[in-house]
Amino acid sequence: MAFKTDIEIAREANKKPIQEIGSKLGIPTEHLLPYGHDKAKVSQDFIKSLAGKPDGKLVLVTAINPTPAGEGKTTTTVGLGDGLNRIGKKAVICIREASLGPNFGMKGGAAGGGMAQVVPMEEMNLHFTGDFHAITSAHNLLSAMIDNHIYWGNTLGIDERRVVWRRVMDMNDRALRDIVVSLGGVSNGFPRQTGFDITVASEVMAILCLSNDLEDLQRRLGDIVVAYTREKKPIYCRDIKADGAMTVLLKDAMQPNLVQTLENNPAFVHGGPFANIAHGCNSVIATKTALKLGEYVVTEAGFGADLGAEKFFDIKCRKAGLKPSAAVIVATVRAMKMNGGVAKADLGTENVDAVKKGCPNLGRHISNVKGFGVPVVVAINHFYSDTDAEVQAVKDYVAAQGAEAILCKHWAQGSAGIEDLAKKVVQLAESGAANFSPLYPDEMPLFQKIETIAKRIYHADEVLADKSIRDQLKTWEAAGYGHLPICMAKTQYSFTTDPNLRGAPTGHSVPVREVRLSAGAGFIVVICGEIMTMPGLPKVPSAEVIRLNDQGFVEGLF
Template sequence: MAEVKSDIEIARAASKKQIQEIGAKIGIPTEHLLPYGHDKAKVSAEFIKSVKGNRDGKLILVTAINPTPAGEGKTTTTVGLGDGLNRIGKKAIVCIREASLGPNFGVKGGAAGGGYAQVVPMEDMNLHFTGDFHAITTAHNLLSALIDNHIYWGNDLGIDIRRVVWRRVMDMNDRALREILCSLGGVANGFPREAGFDITVASEVMAILCLATDLKDLEKRLGDIIVAYRRDKTPVYARDLKADGAMAVLLKDAMQPNLVQTLENNPAFVHGGPFANIAHGCNSVVATTTALKLADYVVTEAGFGADLGAEKFFDIKCRKAGLKPAAAVIVATVRALKMNGGVKKEDLGAENVAAVKKGCANLGRHIENVKQFGVPAVVAINHFHSDTEAEIQAVKDFVASMGEEAILCKHWAHGSAGIEELANKVVALAESGGSQFAPLYPDAMPLFEKINTIVQRIYRGSEAIADKSVRDQLHAWEQAGYGKLPVCMAKTQYSFSTDPNLRGAPTGHTVPVREVRLSAGAGFIVVICGEVMTMPGLPKTPSSEKIFLNEMGQIEGLF
């Protein structure tokens, strides 16, 4: 077997075109591209405004089964499908999220795809890119600084320092910062209090940037952020601290979508990056809605499995932005299905049709869940060279038994040539007009009932359980006018339950709600379940240990 090149080697060998040429493909004039070097650019707000009257293309969601250490390749399939649609003569744009430095240096790796289905420049995308995450981190922490500064200078707003709910953020996995004591060191440093850090991708500022429609909407949402409560439990907003204007200034450029290209020189918008296990897991509304005005097909992804990313894409992003997806692709791998069937990672190389069949229960659950939203779906089997014909056939037979189709895709190894069949199927689904999309629950449903609806219909649990304090908090928010907001579940990505080790398709489990947080600016309630952390930690052997500069000054080890 020929030597397999690493993702970064493939990306480095790419024949990239000038970003102005990529923009011209989808009708973006040079003067409306704000270049960051030769191969990436931001799209001007003026151009975005100018195309709002255009007809919308069709929106395709790529989602997946629950992730395993075996890998699923959702972003790889998203990029491959975008290239495949262009290959068969459709005008298609890929819309994905930016990569967080936390998983890059931790365990998961980057977010630019893989093999011959990548977005480039891969190194830039997986590191600092155009600085959007730094802007979000800075805007978030400016607000943090303003809160403590206001208290220090007399606290005219009457903030109860025991009820400051705005935490700090940084874009790194650092468990030591989850809970901290700040303002120690005497009178000059303010009033000591408990605080903590979340990872930047869990920041409400990140969610706001990804859901705002323009700068005016962005500034309003920033002003709506609740940062603390007074002793009488009335909220203190970011606008009360006069923080919204300066925060919007810091985010002015970050609001503009980033245009890059695939290995096959097709356009891709890469913008925003909320995690799907602790935030809403979708790229920005601005990028998606702009792409829809410029292309026949827009292929986007939602993070982790369909129980998290797809549910939030449908119930939060589509609900808020008025989007109507035409079709969905559910990505699975034979390897991941075998893990869901009980096979250990080190044993995945051996054929095990029985384990594949057992693991298909997880895939089946996701197919049922996507169809609950009225969106037609197709399964993409992301091919690995170790897959056997019998294992692949077992997946196809299972999916056929559910009345759907599974298509083998070899885009990782062959680019668009390996995914033509899926591209044609997606076009057929989208053109059939079969999508009857509707969110899972109505706006008017009580908040705890919304949580229970997701637990029972998506996770197949028996019920959500929560302390009286959590239920009282939800009721108080309903009384304050926030009852119509959707809920954003923060839960382990590895299982339908809150136990990351419970693979497959469990039923009847309870889902403990540990905490609820109101993201008034973003427009949703974060529901923290089980042991999920909003500031991850690094693994025993972080990926950073294998990242270095070679003798030619090139980056090695990113994946």
Template sequence: MAHKTDIEIARKASKLPIQQIGQKLGIAWEHLLPFGHDKAKISEAFVASLADRPDGKLILVTAINPTPAGEGKTTTTVGLGDGLNAIGKKAAICIREASLGPCFGMKGGAAGGGYAQVIPMEEMNLHFTGDFHAVTSAHNLLSAMIDNHIYWGNALEIDQRRVVWRRVMDMNDRALRDVVTSLGGVTNGFPSQSGFDITVASEVMAILCLSTDLADLNARLGDIIVAYRRDKTPVYCRDIKADGAMTVLLQQAMQPNLVQTLENNPAFVHGGPFANIAHGCNSIVATKTALKLADYVVTEAGFGADLGAEKFMNIKCRKANLAPAVVVVVATIRAMKMNGGVAKADLGQENVAAVQAGCANLGRHIENVKSFGVPVIVAINHFATDTQAEANAVKDYVTTQGTEAIMCRHWAQGSAGITDLAIRVAAIADADMANFAPLYPDDMPLFEKIQTIARRIYRADDVLADKKIRDQLRAWEDAGYGHLPVCMAKTPYSFSTDPNLRGAPTGHSVPVREVRLSAGAGFIVAICGEIMTMPGLPRVPSAETITLNGAGQIDGLF
């Protein structure tokens, strides 16, 4: 039988009208703002009405460090949500929206895969409900108003050399990383050096995902530091008077999006910060809404557990007063072999020794997640080339780590292929075994927070940061920002800052190149190694093969 692509499977899905998906969660049609027939936003009034309801169980899906072999974290998240519903549980899924950057760059679509997908797949990977466009517009409105304020006399006495608010767009474009603006004479303003980040790295995106309601959103936008005066005092977004208009632009974007899986189960898809340069979790408002409406909520955090899960625990859970009941770590036999030194071209051949060697990466993630006080279970995302001996090697290894690994076939079989995991996850969640606590307290000095993550999660010997960075962190502490958590920006491909260092490296150091204060979002960003906040396109971008076919359908989008 010919192998069907993800998009072919998605097109053959039997979709229900979005109102019927809402009914499954008890959302009346008048509280849904439909975008076509198969997606809708949930009204702010309805979200607010849920405040006094009890919360369901929160299940986090994370993974080992990603490899070119593929892990299938989103696929497992979707499959587990379907699996819980299949065994009679009331479950919902919470994932992030897809950025156009990687969609047209290297990674392609981001809605799961095989028979564990969220639909409509094409719309979710393109414009969806316009949330990312709203974030881009709100961010760049502030950029325009800062330049305009300076142009018309600079009453706030902004030091033009110290404008820290850049511009954003939702596309990979390395040419825009560093630019000079306002060339062309007096009428265009004063030339200045600036640059673009990708929209998902915008502080506005982080604020959207961490705000509890529109009032909180407005306050956080006002707290954004956009520039400094010559005396180093900060200038805020509210000083520029942009916060109100930005909130207006984001009003609809704040409402969670409701869609469905291939098996017609509810999925919330809202917000989209990357986990390697931002905090990598879907919105707090979507997660909290789902927890009020379902008994089990399956969510994911971007990239491996060293990035997404760490930030989920230390940033999202801390700020939203959430606690996961159980964490699922996704691994594949193929990725274990790759971590064990096998080349991608040779992954189809049985190699138990390489699987055993590569398990060190998985073991470290298990240990790290357990350090937050939450129970861990491993999901082995099945590939056709996996052998029983290789699967047994992973299961045996995981047993030595004090937990269990379950083979999952949801990609090929949908919910029927993941019921074993669903039964165990529900049992662990119901047992209330978690004793969750973040890795560090609020009152720990900022540099010590960075050191704590580097040493306890990355297993680094030390953090390398010059005096300028340490002085900057101390200055932020003196200004009242010392209580904030830190958001590490680093490569997702290794525990270290060297993307080629696979497995479970030790004896490495973490160089911090730059620190940024996201006062509105409420965290400090530590930029480590060579990580970029504006990605570039690869030599052969996915965009080259994305096209419309004769039937007007999209081809090449996975």
């Protein structure tokens, strides 16, 4: 069966001028800063003028653990936004921006798929409005100023062995994970070991996504701990005097980007922290702005609910004072079969027993999300190879978990294929059933917070951490950082730290390899297992097939 590719569908979109999309939300033309005809930034002045307006209802779209079979979380987020508009609700979509690294690696884009996409697809998956470049530049300006301060006398007494601020770039490049800088003699500075992370793992990215306005942004940038003295006294970004210039570089990037779906509904695409190594949510400023402009805001959290949803609830909602009204967990029959032990090549063959065997992964995500006091519905993202018996098996399993699973055909049919889910979301959101609360209180000790996530969300027996890691956490508590939430950096493919362990495993341990203080963002990053903060390219990267065709169109993006 031949289907058009996502990029072919996006290229045929009947886009409306971005001013027309803005007018749907009541944004005056003078407060839209256009980037071409089909995308624009929304001015800070307009956002500030919304402060007194009531908020709409917030709906989170999350998913099971990702598999090579595909789940379609962004596609469902976009489809649900279109579906809510179709049934007469004023809905706004909020998603993250795409990182160049995965686009040219193996993950693909971040604009949805099929008939449920946000456009312009090519620009969104490439440079878009330059936000990631601004974040990269601001981050590396601070890196340069740290080394420059050391070179010109080091009046702050920075211990060169204890510079914790690395460099970043928005590309997968394993060669840069661990490097030595300042080789080549006296004029190049003092050699030291450092490395690169990918831009979406930068604390600057997290700060931009959690800041309420430019003043908050500069304060948080100033709070970044960049190094320590020999006496282990922290050195902050504001001590280096970089926070002002960094804010200047981020001034435009701080403004949310407005684009549209294939059905000409408004979507904010802003910010892009990874969910496995960062907090995995779009920006607070975009979400809060959307809540002032729409009756419903549909947003997503990256990867499975064990990562993205947990961080959405425990970091973003906690810090921004957000209270979600409902959550959608995306699953596919194909993914259930993979969790049930079926190889990718055999997914097209009906196997109801494998579906049933794989459903416990979905069941655990349902119970986890319910544990935050948020009502849940499951979206079965339809594939043409799904059989009625397989779909019914998922529906029956979910019903036994006290929730409902709804078959969604938005990929093929757009909003017409997701009306049932839209109606169910409205029912849940307006029922008043939501009683949201984070997983743990601010005052809980840091290591206990890590244990709470590992035991309650991952269903682990224990957390393994060396004395040096436990002592570091106690040091941060003594320094006044004990109230911060935890940002777990863990594989997205499993509830465990082993990416090959699918399903709903129990009896495992969570090894903590490293902890990092993100004082500006306002969380502690806990690196578990073999997770990398700078990914590498696969053996055959997507970049090998990305090109311009004879008509000048981009080919190979997906």
